[in-house]
Amino acid sequence: MPIEVLMPALSPTMTEGKLARWLKSEGDAVKSGDVIAEIETDKATMEFEAVEEGRIGKILVEGGTEGVAVNTPIAILLEEGEDSADLGKVAERPVASTAPVAAEPPASTSMPPAPKPPQASFGGEEKQYDKFVRMTVREALRDAMAEEMRRDEAVFLMGEEVGQYQGAYKVSQGLLDEFGPKRVIDTPITEMGFAGLGVGAAFAGLKPIVEFMTMNFSMQAIDHVINSAAKTLYMSGGQQPCPIVFRGPNGAASRVAAQHSQDFSAWYAHCPGLKVVAPYSAADAKGLLKAAIRDPNPVVVLENEIMYGQSFDVPDDPDFIIPIGKAKIEREGGHVTIISYARSVHIALQAAEMLAGEGIEAEVINLRTIRPLDVETIVRSIQKTNRVVTVHEDWPFASVSSEIAAVIMENAFDWLDAPLVRVCGADVPMPYAANLEKLYLPQPEQVVEAARRVCYKK
C-alpha cells in the first residue's frame, strides 16, 4: 500500500519548518537511509532520510515551501509493484495525536496529590530498651558496621584510609583485621571514582558503605550521589535499586576553615530518592547507621568529627536499630519547642538547661533523620508549646530550618503564638580565626535569646 511521507519534527521544539528542497524527484527509487530532502528547522537545516523503501510516487509539497506543519504529508511513496494508479490508496498511519492514558479513576491531566511521606520507614517501629553500655560515637559507628558486615556478606566498606590506617578518624578501627581486604578496601584519593564504583557495585546487588574522609570531599562525587544513586530507581521505573550508604564526618570541625567545615544536610536532603540521617549521640549513630546499611535505598549518613570522641549510653541489645524517619524528643517541656539535629542538639540541650533556670521549659527535638522529615513529631510538639526555635550549624538560606519553617506553615500555622526564630551558622564561609569561628557557630546563649523572644519574655 502506498505510504505517506510526513513532515518530520527534527528538534524537540519544532512545530513547523521549511521544506528547503527535494533531493529526489517523482519516480526515483529510495532505500531506507537515503537522504530525500532538506528541511529547515527552528535551529538548522537538516537532512531528511527515508525510512521505508520504494519509489517516490508523488511530491505533495514543493521544495521551497515555508511554514509546513509537522506531520503534514509531503510525499507519497509507492512500494514494490505499485504504480501511480495506487496513489489514492494511501495507508492509514498513526499520527502523533494524544496518546492513550492508562485507565485510572479519575483520569485527569492535573497533578495527582502527593502521597503522605512515609513516617516510620526502614527499621520498623522504635523499641524501648532497658540495658545500656557506655561508648563513644566512634565506637558506635564501628560496631554498627561490624555487626552489619557479620550479618550480611554483601556489605563492604571502602574509602580513603579505612583499612590499614584504621580510618582517618579511627572510625573503622579493627575492621580490616576482622573482615580482611576483600571487604575493607583502601581506595586511592579518588572520590568521584570510588563513589561511582560503589554505585555500580550496588546496582549489581552488593551493599557498599562508601566512606568520605569528610563530607566536604563528597562534593567531588556529588554527581554519583544524586544522578547515579538517587535517581536510578525512578528512571528505571522501579527496576534498578541502589542499596548504598555514603557516610563521613559533616559540619564544622575545629579551626580548619571554610573548605573543611560545612554542613551538607540541606544539599543532600533536597534530592528525592535519597534518605539523609544526621546522628547526634552514640545511640543515634549506631542505630541509624545500622538502619542505613539495611535500607534498600541510598542513604547519606552525616556524622560529626567533634562528636566522635563523646560518650553516651547505647542500648545493649543485638537487635538495636533506630527506624529512619523518626525524630527523638530528647527533653520534654511545655513552653517552647527547640528543633535541632547532629551536634547542635548539644547546643539546644545546653540552652534548655539555662532556660529551665528562668522558668521556661523547652522541649528539645533531635530530628535524627533529615529526609524523610518527621513532620508528625514536630507538629505534635508545636500543638503543645505553640512556639518554636530551630538550631543548626548550616547556613540559613534554603536550609533544613527553611524547610521546617515551611512545613510548620503548612501543618501547624494556627497553633503558633509567635513566628518561628532560627539560630543558624553565620551566612559566610567558615572563618579560621578562633574568635571568628566561635562567632560563626550557634551558641547556647543565642538559643536562649531566641526562646525568650518567641515566649515574649525579656
Next chain:
Amino acid sequence: MASAKRRAKAVEPTKAQFIKWYRDMLLIRRFEEKAGQLYGMGLIGGFCHLYIGQEAVVVGMMAAAEPADSVVTSYRDHGQMLACGMDPKGVMAELTGRAGGYSKGKGGSMHMFSREKKFYGGHGIVGAQVPIGTGLGFAHRYSEDGGVCHTYLGDGAVNQGQVYESFNMAALWKLPVVYVIENNKYAMGTSIERASAGTELAKRGAAYGIPGEAVDGMSVSAVFEAASRALAHARSGEGPYILEMKTYRYRGHSMSDPAKYRTKEEVTRMREQHDPIDTLKAVLLEQGHIDEAGLKEIDREVKQIVGEAADFAQASPEPAPSELWTDVLIEA
C-alpha cells in the same frame, strides 16, 4: 577454566554466527531508523541519540560475551539494549514515554535497565557510566561469578577525569572490566583532533599498565576477534583491557544535530565503503552462507519486529498519573 574459554572463543565464527550478526546489526539499524521516524512524527521527545553506523561494535562485543557478563553504557544506548536481548517493544515504548516501556516511561531514551539481561543503563552524564561499570566489575570479582563488565564510553568521555580514576582502580585491583571506547570521531560537534591531545585512545590506559588495541569498529568480525581476546584477558584475572573501536555515526549527535561539522563526502565515504552491514552482507553472499532469498527473509523478519515494536510503542498507554509518585524510594 579461563584458558578453556579462551580456546573455545578462538575458533572461526560459524555460518550461523555470521548470519546472526547480520540479523542483529540489521535489527539495530532498522530499529533506529524507525525511532528517527517516530521522532519526526513527534512521538518521541527530548534527546534521541541514534546508533546507526556503529552496529558492528556492540554486536561483535556481545558475540564474544558470556552469560555472566554485564553491560553499561552512555546515552547512545539503544543498540546495546537490543544486542543484550532486551525486547524491542519495551525499548521503543520507553522512547515514546509509555507505560509499556522498560522504565514505565519515566526514563526515556537515555535511561533503561534490565537486570534480567544484565544491562545496567543507559546513563546520561558523559563519563559517569565508567566508574559504574568499574563497580560492576568489582561486583563480578566480589561474587566470583566469572563475569566481565563491558563498559562503553565514547571519544568525548575519554577526557573526563573520572575515566582515569576508574582506570587506576581497575588496574590496581585487576578488576574484570573491558573498556570499549566507541571512537566515532566526534564528541557532539567537536572532532577528536580538536578535543584530545593524543588521539590514540587505545593508549589511554598505558600509564596504568592497561593493554589496549585499536580495532576496525566497522567490521563485526574484527570486533568479535578483539573482544574475545580482551574478555578472556579480563576474565582470567589479569585486569582491565581497552578496546578502541574506530567507528562512525551516520546521523548527528542527537536528532536535532544537523552535523555541519563534517563534510558530506566523509559521511558518504563511510556509508558507501565501510558500512558494517553491507560489508558483512557481501561476505555472506560471496562465501555462499546465504542467498538473496535468505537475506530478504531476514529483512522481512526484522521489519516485522520493528513494525510491531513501533505499533506497541504507540498503542501502549501513557503512564497513569499516579505513577508520578511511585519508584522514588523502595518502601520497606
